[in-house]
Amino acid sequence: MMILFENLYTKRLLNCLFKLRNITIGILSGTYLLYPITLFAGELHQHIEVTIVDQRVHASFCRPEKGCSLVKPETLGLPAAQMPVDQLTGTPIYVSEFIIFPDRTAIDSPGFEGLEGDMTPGDKIRYLASGHLSYWNTEKRQWSLAPEGVQIRLAGGLDLQPNQDCGQVFCIPKTVEGFTLFNRHGIDGTPSLIVGEIRSDGSLHTHLDWIIETSQGAPDASIGAYMVELQLFTETYPEPSDTLWIMFNNGLALEDFQHAVAGRVMQSSTDTALADKLFSWAESSYPSLFPHATTSFIAFGFYARCYQNGVCVAVKDNHIFAVGGEFGADIVMLGEFDVLTAQAGL
Template identity: 75%
Template sequence: MPNLFRNVIKNSLPALGSNSRRVISSILLGAYLSHPLILSAGELHQHIEVKVLEGRVQASFCNPEKGCSLVKPETLGLPAGQMPIDQLTGTPIYVSEFSIFPDRTAIDSPGFESIAGDMTAGDRVRYRASGHLSYWSTDKRQWTLAPEGIQIRLAGGLDIQPNQDCGQVFCIPKTVEGFTVFNRHGVSSATSLIVGEVRANGSLHTHLDWIIESDRGASNAPAGAYMVELQLVTESHPVPSDSLWIMFNNGLPLADFQQAVAGRVLQPNTDTALADKLFNWAESNYPALFPHTTASFVALGYYARCYRNNACVGIKDNHIFATGGEFGPNIVTLGEFSVFAAQAGL
């Protein structure tokens, strides 16, 4: 079994450098020998299927009949056949579960997989990270922004950088490992890295490492469900895929994690009727910021409205965000949706 386990690790971490693979393999193997069931439960292990259709990258739930891993809806507390798709936005949600290791809390799922013939040989698949780190806890039982000091690090992605150190007229570019950090304020470090390179037969199978971290210590992030946002592109097909969300269970009993899933899939995360009342109230009371009445719409995970002065305001994870107009070019957080609604007397 240890030799088989080493082979599984070797095949599941192809995007990492050899030194990184050796270190992580030693950690995972030690965890397996001490707790042989820690990685074999695996009910929340799955792959994201990646393919190119009509000149654009598409990410979707994979087909287990083709040999990939897919979490059953019943495991998530959903009716049979109902995939985890956000009810308000239609965004697909891929689930995973952190495992505790001696020096970190991490997982290499979900992986990215393409079936032979689905992609162009040699093309490089990249992710684009966006949004904010979302959080669900058993005390509030509501999706909101992650606590301060908590982040998820996506490690093992690659980038190509110029190389001027070879002493020749033309130097082969360097391949370097990078990482992306998600927290309540957004995304930092590298916002786009290479997931992997398509094989000669047009297939892809690669895993990156998701690590949850706290400023109080590597493994001290609060128990709860966490969620991040990605899009996928390739170098040959730069138009990004639709957004996808990846939800992680960090220490919740399965019944509680199922409630976190239900808070997105079986009911809308935002009270749209209350949101419309708040938007109407803001238009009446702050015409300089919101100069006319307009209709609400759903975009990029937000329930939002936009105005002729280029300002847009949106609600997501019980927080209000704004951009454009007097808010400036970046997305800024204005505060909690429920607090604003209460202050408006709604």
């Protein structure tokens, strides 16, 4: 696995000291006498607990009494007993925060933790990336798609594939590039790589490296909250887990990041009543594309309807998507939800 943080805890300490130094200098120089000190979310470090339930990988919020890290709901502006779970879909949301380094903006949190005896020794945990890179628009106070030209790069474990083309009795396996790229258009790079290998005692403790950057690799992506989508599986248990979301704070003040969390947890990120009106309007306006009224449902984070001709239309992150029938086998983006509802006169 590519290691970007040889001594992350030392760097975290230095980063905190650097922030404290800047604040102290600002106070002494009078800078903060004119402007209030901005509170940042701090280190949102936590672990995702991984185990096997009913022959399938199961991910959940870790239990601190078992020795792992958990971000308290109060830190996220939530009631003490309310974990960050998406209100519309029931998807758990794990949080983290990028750190600015001299050459990159990155973090190796959340970690993945499994207790002794929970899994098969030697088995490999893998991730499967899906969806689009989501973004909290602080001006509109709503979740949308990430700005054009921004991506999150995930450095998974290098994978090996058999190679029978070398003409020798034994061929060196081919190495698969160890990066997955999340952007507003979907997933680029390698969508599935290794998270870690189960230890001999059946436990797991590992971290992946996440980098936020422009599409050219520059470390100056837009400030905001970002969210990616993953599933987990192992070689022994290949059926993917339920979807999990990881939300990253990239430079937002604590209060603004709490608004981003609340935009998923305390309210639905999609106005389902308005979405149903738009679907019904499309059915009456374009009956060849959307024939016959049908029931809406939730799947993979989308609020959707599907039709007898194979077409499905859905809302997610303030955008309309379609797939099937005349739209083809790949998901296509039709436009922004609020713009299309306004054009429809809704």
